[in-house]
Structures are given as C-alpha cells and as structure tokens.
Amino acid sequence: MAVIVAQNISKKYIIDHQKAARRGRNFRDTFSEKFKHFFGKGQEDEVEQEEFWALRNVDFTVNQGDVVGIVGHNGAGKSTLLKVLSKITEPTEGRVSIKGRVASLLEVGTGFHPELTGRENIFLNGSILGMRRQEIKEAFDSIVDFAGIEKFLDTPVKRYSSGMYVRLGFAISAHLSPEILIIDEVLAVGDADFQKKCLGKMRDVSQSGRTILFVSHNMAAVQSLCNRAFYFEHGLLKMEGDTTHVVNNYLSHVAKTQLERYWETPEEGPGSDEVRFRLVKVAPEYQPGKQYIDVRTPLKVQIEFWNMEERANLNLSLHLYAFTGECIFNVGTTSQPFDKGLVSATLDIPGNFLNDGSYMISVMVVKDTSSVLYQFSDAVSFEVEDHREGVTWYGKWPGYVRPQFNFQISQAEVLV
Amino acid sequence: MAEEVIIEAGHAAKNYWRDLWKNRELLWILSRRDLLVRYKQTLIGASWAVIRPLATMTVMVFVFSKVAKFKGDEGVPYSLMVLAGITIWTLFSTTFTQISHSILLNSNLVTKTYFPRLIMPLSSVVVGFVDFLISIGLFLVMAVWQNHLPGWQIILLPFFLALTLMASLAFGLIFSVMNVRFRDIAQLIPFLVQIGFYACPIAYTSSLVEESQGAWWYNLYYLNPMVSIIDGFKWCLLGDGSFFKVSSLYPTIGLIVVALYFSIYYFRKEENSFVDYI
Numbered sequence: 032m033a034v035i036v037a038q039n040i041s042k043k044y045i046i047d048h049q050k051a052a053r054r055g056r057n058f059r060d061t062f063s064e065k066f067k068h069f070f071g072k073g074q075e076d077e078v079e080q081e082e083f084w085a086l087r088n089v090d091f092t093v094n095q096g097d098v099v100g101i102v103g104h105n106g107a108g109k110s111t112l113l114k115v116l117s118k119i120t121e122p123t124e125g126r127v128s129i130k131g132r133v134a135s136l137l138e139v140g141t142g143f144h145p146e147l148t149g150r151e152n153i154f155l156n157g158s159i160l161g162m163r164r165q166e167i168k169e170a171f172d173s174i175v176d177f178a179g180i181e182k183f184l185d186t187p188v189k190r191y192s193s194g195m196y197v198r199l200g201f202a203i204s205a206h207l208s209p210e211i212l213i214i215d216e217v218l219a220v221g222d223a224d225f226q227k228k229c230l231g232k233m234r235d236v237s238q239s240g241r242t243i244l245f246v247s248h249n250m251a252a253v254q255s256l257c258n259r260a261f262y263f264e265h266g267l268l269k270m271e272g273d274t275t276h277v278v279n280n281y282l283s284h285v286a287k288t289q290l291e292r293y294w295e296t297p298e299e300g301p302g303s304d305e306v307r308f309r310l311v312k313v314a315p316e317y318q319p320g321k322q323y324i325d326v327r328t329p330l331k332v333q334i335e336f337w338n339m340e341e342r343a344n345l346n347l348s349l350h351l352y353a354f355t356g357e358c359i360f361n362v363g364t365t366s367q368p369f370d371k372g373l374v375s376a377t378l379d380i381p382g383n384f385l386n387d388g389s390y391m392i393s394v395m396v397v398k399d400t401s402s403v404l405y406q407f408s409d410a411v412s413f414e415v416e417d418h419r420e421g422v423t424w425y426g427k428w429p430g431y432v433r434p435q436f437n438f439q440i441s442q443a444e445v446l447v
Numbered sequence: 448m449a450e451e452v453i454i455e456a457g458h459a460a461k462n463y464w465r466d467l468w469k470n471r472e473l474l475w476i477l478s479r480r481d482l483l484v485r486y487k488q489t490l491i492g493a494s495w496a497v498i499r500p501l502a503t504m505t506v507m508v509f510v511f512s513k514v515a516k517f518k519g520d521e522g523v524p525y526s527l528m529v530l531a532g533i534t535i536w537t538l539f540s541t542t543f544t545q546i547s548h549s550i551l552l553n554s555n556l557v558t559k560t561y562f563p564r565l566i567m568p569l570s571s572v573v574v575g576f577v578d579f580l581i582s583i584g585l586f587l588v589m590a591v592w593q594n595h596l597p598g599w600q601i602i603l604l605p606f607f608l609a610l611t612l613m614a615s616l617a618f619g620l621i622f623s624v625m626n627v628r629f630r631d632i633a634q635l636i637p638f639l640v641q642i643g644f645y646a647c648p649i650a651y652t653s654s655l656v657e658e659s660q661g662a663w664w665y666n667l668y669y670l671n672p673m674v675s676i677i678d679g680f681k682w683c684l685l686g687d688g689s690f691f692k693v694s695s696l697y698p699t700i701g702l703i704v705v706a707l708y709f710s711i712y713y714f715r716k717e718e719n720s721f722v723d724y725i
Binding site: 044114115116117118119120121122123124125126127128129130131133135137138141142144146147151154155158159160161163164187 | 450451452453454455456472473476477480483484487488553555556557558559560561562719720722723
C-alpha cells in the first residue's frame with residue numbers, strides 16, 4: 032500500500048548574488064530595489080537574481096514498510112526533500128500525499144533549551160516531536176535509561192558533555208512511535224558506540240513494519256538497512272530502485288576522483304628541463320559487477336615520463352596521502368641509469384589494504400638518490416568505498432589502512 | 448486507517464485549527480519553558496516579577512505627581528490610576544513585543560520541525576499574562592491600602608483583558624511575520640512601545656484631552672485603539688469617577704476585529720515560507 036505519493040514536486044529558491052544571502056534583509060534594500068526598478072534602472076548592473084531549483088519534478092511512491100535510503104552529493108536536494116515531506120517548507124510546485132503519523136528527525140535534540148534540566152528537556156523535546164504528555168510519561172524511565180543520564184536528570188543541559196546531549200536527544204526520538212519516520216544524517220554525530228546504538232534502533236523500527244526515509248552518506252549503513260534507494264543529483268531524482276543497484280551507480284559517479292593524467296608530447300607534460308611526465312594512472316581491478324573502488328579492490332599505478340638527459344641515474348618515489356594530508360606511505364624504486372627517452376613504472380597496491388576514504392598520489396623523480404628533479408604533487412586522486420561482510424557494525428572503521436593480516440582465534444580450553 | 452495529509456504549494460491545511468487544538472500541549476510546554484527559563488540563574492528568582500512593576504510605579508508616581516504635579520480624575524487616587532494604567536499597558540506592550548519576536552526566537556524549531564506556527568505567538572503571550580496577574584495582585588493590595596476598592600465595574604474586566612490580548616495579537620502577528628524577512632522590525636518595536644507609552648492615557652487621564660476638543664490631534668488621539676481600552680480598564684478598577692468615553696470603544700472593537708482577521712490571514716499565508724527566509 033502506498034503511504035507517500037509525491038507527484039512532480041519542485042522547490043525553487045531565489046539567490047541574490049549581490050547580497051550575500053537571503054538572510055536578514057532590510058526594508059531599505061527592498062525599497063531601493065523597487066525604486067530603481069520603477070525608474071528603469073538597476074536591472075542588469077545591480078542585483079543578479081538567480082533561480083535555484085533545489086528539487087525539480089520529483090515523482091515517487093513509497094509503500095508501507097519500505098525502508099528507503101536517500102543518497103546523493105551535498106546539495107543534491109536530499110535535505111530539501113525531507114523538509115518538504117516534513118511540512119517544514121512547502122514545495123513551489125507539485126503535490127505530496129502522506130498517509131499516517133509522521134515524525135521527522137532532522138536534528139538530534141531539536142528545541143533543547145540549555146537552561147532547562149534534562150528532565151524538563153525530555154518533555155519539551157518530546158512535545159516538539161509530537162508526543163503526547165502521557166506518552167512521554169510512560170516512556171520516561173526508558174528514555175533516561177537508554178541515554179544513561181540518571182545522575183544528571185536535574186542538571187541544566189548546558190552543563191552536559193556533547194556526548195550526553197546527543198544521547199539524550201536520540202533516546203527521546205527513539206521512543207517515538209510514528210507510522211512514518213524521516214531521518215536526516217543523524218548518524219553523522221556521536222561516537223562509534225552511539226552510531227551502533229542508533230542503527231540497532233533503526234533496524235528494530237524497520238522490522239516492526241514501519242516506513243522509514245533515511246538520508247545518509249554512510250553507504251554501508253544504507254545498504255544494510257534499506258530495501259530501496261533514491262539517488263538525487265542536482266535536484267533530480269536520477270535513479271530509484273533496489274539499494275545495491277542504486278548505491279553502485281551512485282558510487283561510480285562519486286566525484287573528486289581523477290584516475291588518469293596523460294600528455295601527448297614532452298612539451299605539454301609537467302616537469303622540468305630534465306624530466307617530463309607523460310602518464311600517471313590508477314588502474315583498479317574492479318570487483319565483478321562494480322564500477323568503483325572499494326576496500327577489496329587491487330590498484331595498479333602506472334607512471335611514464337620522458338628522460339631528457341643522457342645516462343642519468345634516476346629513481347621514482349611515490350607518496351600516498353590521505354585527504355586529510357597525512358602521508359600513508361612512501362615507496363621508491365631502485366636507482367638505475369637511463370638513456371634519453373621514455374621510462375615507465377608500475378606499482379601494485381594490493382586489495383584489502385587501504386581503508387575507505389579519499390587519497391591522493393604524488394610522484395617524484397630523483398637523480399643520484401639525492402636531488403629531486405621534479406615533484407608532481409597531487410597527480411591523481413581516488414576514493415575507496417567501504418565494504419563489509421559478516422559484520423553488523425557500520426561505524427567508521429578506524430585507521431588509514433585496513434589490512435587483512437593472519438589473525439587467528441580458537442577455543443583453547445573448555446571449562447567443565 | 449490513518450489520516451491523509453496533502454502537501455501542496457499554497458495549500459492551506461484543511462485541518463489547521465484541529466491541528467492547533469491537538470498541539471495544545473506543545474503550546475503549554477513552550478509557555479512553561481519561557482516561564483521556567485526566565486528566572487534561571489537569578490538570586491531572588493520570581494521576586495523580580497513583583498519588584499519590577501512596583502519599582503516602575505513608584506518612580507512614575509513620584510515623577511508625575513510630585514515633580515510634574517499631574518492631577519488624576521476627581522475622587523480617584525493618582526497613584527492607583529497610574530498603577531492601573533501601567534498594569535494594562537505593560538500587558539499590551541510585553542505581549543505585543545513577545546509575539547513580534549516569537550518566530551525569530553524559535554527559529555531553531557522553525558527550521559527543524561513542523562507544527563502549526565501560530566503556536567509560537569500564542570505561547571509567548573503567557574509570560575506577559577503571568578506578569579499581569581502579579582501586577583493586578585499588587586494593585587489590589589494598593590487599593591486596600593488607599594481604601595479605594597473596585598466596585599461592580601470589575602466584572603467587565605475580562606472583557607477589556609480580552610480586547611487587550613486581541614489587540615496585541617492583531618498587531619503582533621503582522622510584525623512577527625515581517626520580522627522574519629526584515630530585521631528592521633526588531634529595531635522599530637521598542638521605539639513604538641515608547642511612543643505608545645506617551646500616546647496612551649497612562650500617566651494622565653483622557654479627561655484632560657477632552658478639554659482640547661477642537662484641536663487637530665483630538666481625533667487622532669482616539670484613533671489609537673489602546674486609548675479606549677485603557678480608559679475602560681481603568682474604569683473597571685477605579686469606578687465611575689474614572690473618565691471613560693464609551694462611544695470611543697465601538698470603533699476600537701471594529702478596528703481590532705478587522706485587524707485580527709487580517710493578521711491571522713496574513714500569518715497563515717506566510718507561515719509555510721518562514722523557513723526560507725529566516
């Protein structure tokens with residue numbers, strides 16, 4: 032049975048380029064604009080107004096019991112969609128019909144007042160989320176227990192640690208019992224332990240047959256929890272369907288990757304008088320049916336450069352950086368003499384080595400193992416997506432590498 | 448099965464008033480929040496609610512009756528008249544100010560959750576009303592002390608009270624909507640309240656105005672809807688000795704009803720786009 036039917040919804044924002052934002056305009060601005068328009072001035076040169084469609088002609092149906100993951104880049108319209116569905120903002124065009132009680136969690140602890148105590152805030156936040164006083168009273172002990180804040184019930188929440196604050200906020204929302212639950216990236220906050228608790232709670236909710244719409248950048252969580260997925264791009268619903276299919280498609284479009292740089296002639300290539308680069312390329316051996324790099328994917332790095340000097344003793348040095356700037360490793364070739372001409376090198380980075388994340392590669396040509404002829408920084412970049420098997424935990428896997436070392440466990444003795 | 452909700456551009460929710468009623472607990476909780484928060488981290492707590500009106504009255508009585516030598520109506524103690532005037536004017540000005548700021552002050556709720564937005568201005572009335580109750584208690588104590596107890600007229604007090612709250616809603620709602628887009632309103636409000644204080648018969652009586660019937664500003668004076676409300680309120684508490692021109696009340700009622708209708712209409716029309724401009 033269809034519980035949400037969206038027909039052709041669009042949401043338009045007007046962006047003023049001259050004034051930095053729509054936020055906080057004043058009378059004078061609007062009046063002087065009107066005034067100038069009245070006298071036929073200031074149309075082109077003054078204010079450039081641009082229409083921005085946060086959502087464009089979006090159609091979909093969600094059935095009862097569906098757990099829908101909504102994926103897409105930042106600014107693709109995911110949050111706007113949730114705001115429209117939660118009635119926080121109205122669509123510019125189109126129509127949505129929703130059957131059932133809706134609860135939206137766009138934030139943890141919406142409306143918490145810092146001066147009020149934990150106890151007072153439970154009632155405040157519960158009411159804001161649409162719970163009745165009686166319901167809150169019944170769930171009260173369970174909320175306090177879930178959040179683990181018994182000792183601090185009568186302390187103003189401004190004295191809470193951020194962890195306690197988030198736990199209390201989530202504990203309250205976990206006790207909502209709506210027919211349709213709308214969640215925006217709640218899992219982005221909190222530590223691994225807390226994220227685990229959240230996901231467990233969401234699984235419980237989905238198993239009780241309720242409908243969930245879930246925006247997340249955590250693909251592993253989306254794939255595990257959701258039976259359907261929507262992929263948004265530039266305000267358009269680009270793809271919908273089976274989660275694995277949609278997520279694969281989304282990940283293969285993830286930007287910020289430049290797997291290959293190639294130059295035809297030495298004149299065009301980056302470099303110095305002594306060396307010129309021709310090619311730096313990351314060639315992944317994708318998993319069957321996948322079009323993106325995940326933690327299992329072996330990578331082959333190919334490098335070609337022109338040596339412009341006779342009989343130079345050269346070696347290559349490659350640095351792999353995490354997106355945060357830390358160097359993960361540095362590997363070098365042996366140094367050996369080369370004649371004038373093209374030199375090529377390959378490096379194998381095995382699968383099951385790098386952790387998920389964004390990486391950049393820099394390459395250096397070194398002469399006589401001591402002087403750097405040319406350093407080609409950020410030559411190529413790529414992203415490694417998460418992939419897990421046999422685990423039910425979806426928090427961020429710590430560390431820059433995720434090697435599969437031989438790690439054995441066995442029952443050593445049985446207590447009788 | 449469950450109710451069906453339609454979301455559409457410009458679609459006024461059919462069940463708006465029912466939703467509002469269903470959310471009455473939220474209304475109460477938000478007002479309770481405002482009340483609770485008010486005197487947190489103060490030493491003397493709620494005593495402030497008594498001290499403030501008392502101090503204001505003392506200063507005003509001293510300045511206007513001892514220094515400026517104002518006279519009230521015949522047979523009405525001047526200090527009581529001022530206290531009655533301050534009581535009703537403070538109710539109007541605080542509720543009006545609170546309502547005007549209600550949407551902005553709750554912007555964290557506006558951007559993250561839905562409920563009928565009228566709840567915010569309505570809940571913000573409560574703080575002003577509690578102050579009013581304290582203030583009127585103070586008045587009764589003073590009335591006993593000065594031996595000038597209210598007469599039968601006091602039964603009409605709720606009527607004037609209702610008019611005052613309707614007036615602050617009528618003007619406050621429009622301002623609260625405009626405040627979302629134009630922060631100028633926040634600058635304008637204290638200024639308006641200050642003008643109102645002098646334009647309304649608080650420190651003086653309207654019978655003084657009656658002496659200038661031919662003057663160009665005479666009609667302007669009565670255009671201000673608060674004038675007849677304040678006169679009526681004072682009459683309720685101080686008896687027939689207090690000047691009250693009943694005929695001035697009719698246009699006021701008409702004006703307030705029209706303004707209230709219009710401002711609710713305007714509020715309903717704009718409330719769905721608050722989040723886009725806040």
